[in-house]
Amino acid sequence: MIQLKALLLSTRAEYFRLELAEQLFKRGREIPLVGILAAVTCATLFQTSENKGALTIWVIAFIALYATSYLALFLPRRKPNANTYAVWTRNFIWAFASYGVMWGVFTFICLESLGFWQEVALFMILFAIVSVPMPVLAYCLPAAILHPILVLGSASVLLIQKSLEPGMNHETSLLVMLLVASVMSTYKQMIMAKSLVSSVDDRRRLSTSVSTIQKMKREKYQDTVTGMLNLEGMVCHMRKARLSGGTGYTLLSLKVDDLEQMYSTHTKSIVDRLVKVVARRIESPAGGALTVAHVGLGEYLILTPEQDAEAEEGTIGDLFQAFNHPYFSGTKQLYLTVSIGATSLCSDEHDESAVISKAVSAMREAAKDPGNSFARYDTSMSDRFNRWMGIRSQLQHAIKSNEFTVFLQPKVEIETGAVSSAEALIRWQSPTMGIVNPADFIPIAESTGDIMALGRWVLREAALLVQNPMLPDAFSIAVNVSVKQFADPKLIGLLEEIAQELKGTQRRIDLEITESALMLESVEVKMMLRDIERLGFGVALDDFGTGYSSLSYLTQLNADTVKLDKSFLDEIPVNTKHAAFVSSVILMAKTLGLKLVAEGVERKDQLDWLALNQCDAVQGYLFSRPLAFPDLLRWLECRTTQPEVIESQLLTVSPT
Numbered sequence: 133m134i135q136l137k138a139l140l141l142s143t144r145a146e147y148f149r150l151e152l153a154e155q156l157f158k159r160g161r162e163i164p165l166v167g168i169l170a171a172v173t174c175a176t177l178f179q180t181s182e183n184k185g186a187l188t189i190w191v192i193a194f195i196a197l198y199a200t201s202y203l204a205l206f207l208p209r210r211k212p213n214a215n216t217y218a219v220w221t222r223n224f225i226w227a228f229a230s231y232g233v234m235w236g237v238f239t240f241i242c243l244e245s246l247g248f249w250q251e252v253a254l255f256m257i258l259f260a261i262v263s264v265p266m267p268v269l270a271y272c273l274p275a276a277i278l279h280p281i282l283v284l285g286s287a288s289v290l291l292i293q294k295s296l297e298p299g300m301n302h303e304t305s306l307l308v309m310l311l312v313a314s315v316m317s318t319y320k321q322m323i324m325a326k327s328l329v330s331s332v333d334d335r336r337r338l339s340t341s342v343s344t345i346q347k348m349k350r351e352k353y354q355d356t357v358t359g360m361l362n363l364e365g366m367v368c369h370m371r372k373a374r375l376s377g378g379t380g381y382t383l384l385s386l387k388v389d390d391l392e393q394m395y396s397t398h399t400k401s402i403v404d405r406l407v408k409v410v411a412r413r414i415e416s417p418a419g420g421a422l423t424v425a426h427v428g429l430g431e432y433l434i435l436t437p438e439q440d441a442e443a444e445e446g447t448i449g450d451l452f453q454a455f456n457h458p459y460f461s462g463t464k465q466l467y468l469t470v471s472i473g474a475t476s477l478c479s480d481e482h483d484e485s486a487v488i489s490k491a492v493s494a495m496r497e498a499a500k501d502p503g504n505s506f507a508r509y510d511t512s513m514s515d516r517f518n519r520w521m522g523i524r525s526q527l528q529h530a531i532k533s534n535e536f537t538v539f540l541q542p543k544v545e546i547e548t549g550a551v552s553s554a555e556a557l558i559r560w561q562s563p564t565m566g567i568v569n570p571a572d573f574i575p576i577a578e579s580t581g582d583i584m585a586l587g588r589w590v591l592r593e594a595a596l597l598v599q600n601p602m603l604p605d606a607f608s609i610a611v612n613v614s615v616k617q618f619a620d621p622k623l624i625g626l627l628e629e630i631a632q633e634l635k636g637t638q639r640r641i642d643l644e645i646t647e648s649a650l651m652l653e654s655v656e657v658k659m660m661l662r663d664i665e666r667l668g669f670g671v672a673l674d675d676f677g678t679g680y681s682s683l684s685y686l687t688q689l690n691a692d693t694v695k696l697d698k699s700f701l702d703e704i705p706v707n708t709k710h711a712a713f714v715s716s717v718i719l720m721a722k723t724l725g726l727k728l729v730a731e732g733v734e735r736k737d738q739l740d741w742l743a744l745n746q747c748d749a750v751q752g753y754l755f756s757r758p759l760a761f762p763d764l765l766r767w768l769e770c771r772t773t774q775p776e777v778i779e780s781q782l783l784t785v786s787p788t
Contacts (some may be wrong), residue, residue, distance in 0.1 A: 232282025385491035391430030493517035642670035698732025
C-alpha cells in the first residue's frame with residue numbers, strides 16, 4: 133500500500149492532467165460493460181463442482197464492482213474538468229486496480245480445479261483481459277502497471293509453486309512461457325503509455341506555440357489598450373494604401389491635451405478607460421477613415437481619403453465636436469480638448485515613418501495653442517520637430533553627464549533693497565546643441581518623466597549652494613517643483629535629507645508650486661503638500677493669476693508667498709484693468725498675511741507702481757538677470773559696497 137501511494141505521488145505531476153483524463157473518459161466507457169460480460173462468461177466456462185459456490189459469489193461481487201465504477205466514472209455528468217480531473221484519475225486507477233485484484237482472485241479460485249487445456253484457456257483469457265484495455269490504460273501509466281500485475285499475480289504465484297515441485301513437466305513449462313509473454317506485453321504497455329503521454333505533450337506544446345505565434349502577430353499590429361491598430365499596424369496599412377494607388381490620402385495626428393498629466397494624478401485603469409472612450413469618439417465622426425490607430429499616451433493616427441479644403445475642415449470640425457460633451461470619471465466631469473495635425477500621403481511617398489513624423493510635427497505645433505487647435509504641416513515644422521527629437525534623445529545622457537548648471541535670480545525687497553532670497557533656474561549647455569532654452573527642454577522632460585531626476589538634481593544643487601558661507605546668514609533659494617514631481621516616490625526622502633542638513637541654520641529652501649498642480653485636487657498632491665508643510669519648507673504659489681480659480685486657492689494653500697505672473701505686469705501701469713487686478717491681489721495677500729513677489733519686472737515705472745501698492749519684493753531684469761553662483765556672490769558684494777545702486781532703483785517716498 134505504501135509503495136502504491138509513492139507511485140501515485142511520483143507520477144501525479146506528469147500523468148494527472150486534464151487532457152489525459154479526458155482521453156481515459158472518452159475511451160474507457162465500454163470497459164466496465166465488457167468486463168461484466170467477461171466475468172459472467174468466465175464464471176460459466178470455468179465452473180466446476182468444487183468452485184461453484186465461490187465463483188457465484190465472485191461474479192456477483194465483480195458485477196457490482198463494474199456497475200459501481202461505471203456510475204462513478206463514466207456517466208456524462210462525471211466527465212473530468214479543470215477542477216475534478218485529479219480526483220477522477222485517482223478513482224480511475226483505484227477502479228482498475230480493483231479489477232485486477234478480482235481477476236487475480238478468479239485465478240486462485242479456478243486454477244487448482246482445472247485440467248491442462250483448461251489452464252491454457254484460462255491463461256489465454258487472462259492475456260486477453262490484460263491486452264484489451266491496453267489502448268485505454270496507455271493514457272495512465274499507474275493503471276497500466278497495476279492492472280496487469282494484479283491480474284497475472286495469482287497465476288504467477290501458482291506457476292512458481294508448480295515450477296518448484298520436482299519433475300516440472302512440459303505443461304508447466306508452456307504455462308510459464310505464456311506468463312512470460314504476458315509480462316513482456318505489460319512492459320510494452322508501459323512503453324506505449326509513455327509514448328502516448330509524450331505525444332499528448334507534443335500536441336499541447338504545438339497548440340501553445342501556434343496560439344503564441346498568433347497572439348504575437350496580433351500584438352505586433354494591435355494596441356493592447358484600445359484594440360485598435362498600433363503604430364506598426366498603421367505603417368502597414370499606410371503601405372498597403374500607397375501600393376493600392378488612388379488619388380492620395382491625408383494622415384491626421386490627434387492628441388488629447390494634457391493627458392500625460394493624468395498618469396501622475398490618476399490610476400492607470402482610469403486613464404486606460406479614458407483612452408478607450410476617446411478612441412470610440414474618434415471612430416464615430418471619422419466613419420469614412422480607412423484606419424484609426426492608437427500610438428500611445430492619448431495620441432491617435434487617422435488615415436482618411438484626400439479631401440478638398442472644405443471637406444477637410446468639416447472632418448476636423450466633426451472631430452472637435454466629438455469632445456464637446458464631458459467624460460465622467462467617477463463622480464467628476466472632465467472636459468477634453470484635442471490638438472490635430474495633418475499632412476498628405478502621396479502615391480510617390482515611400483517613407484511612411486516620415487509621413488507620420490510630419491503629421492506629429494503639425495500636431496505638436498497645434499498643441500502650442502491647446503484647446504481644439506489644428507495645424508497643417510509645412511517644412512518649417514520639420515526643423516522644429518527635429519530639434520525637439522534631438523533634445524529628447526540627449527536629455528537622459530545630459531542628466532547623467534551633469535551638463536546642467538543652476539543659475540540664481542535674486543529677489544529684491546522693495547522697501548529696504550535687501551536681498552535675502554533668489555530663485556534657482558536651470559540651464560543646459562549641450563556639447564552638441566549649445567545652450568538649450570529651458571522652455572524647450574522642460575516640457576520634454578515632463579513628457580518623458582525625466583523631470584523627476586532633473587528636479588531632484590536641482591534640489592540637491594540648491595541645497596548645497598544655500599549653505600555657502602559667503603551668502604548672507606538668513607538666505608533662501610526657491611526651487612520650482614513640477615506637477616510631475618508629485619508622483620516621484622523619492623521626492624519626500626530627498627526633502628527630509630535637505631531639511632536635516634539645514635536644521636539649526638537660518639538657510640532655507642522654498643518650493644515654488646504652480647497653480648495648475650493645485651487644481652488637480654488629487655490625493656497624491658494633497659499628501660505631498662502636507663509632507664512639505666511638516667518638513668518646514670517655505671511654499672510659494674507660482675505663476676499666480678494664470679489659472680481659473682486663483683483667488684480661492686489662496687485660502688486653501690498653506691503658502692508663505694504668492695508670486696505674481698509676469699504676464700500681468702507687462703502692461704502695468706498703462707493697462708488699468710491689469711493694474712486693478714494686481715492691486716486687488718496685493719490687498720488680499722496682505723489681508724491673508726502672505727508675502728507677494730512680482731516676477732519679470734523690467735521697467736522703472738513697473739517698480740514704482742508696485743512699491744506704491746505695497747508689493748513686498750520683485751525679481752527681474754531691472755535688477756539682475758539669472759546669474760551663475762560666483763557672479764551672484766560678486767553682485768551681492770557690489771550692492772553691499774555701493775549702496776547708491778539701491779537709491780537709484782528704489783522709491784524714496786514711503787508707500788501709502
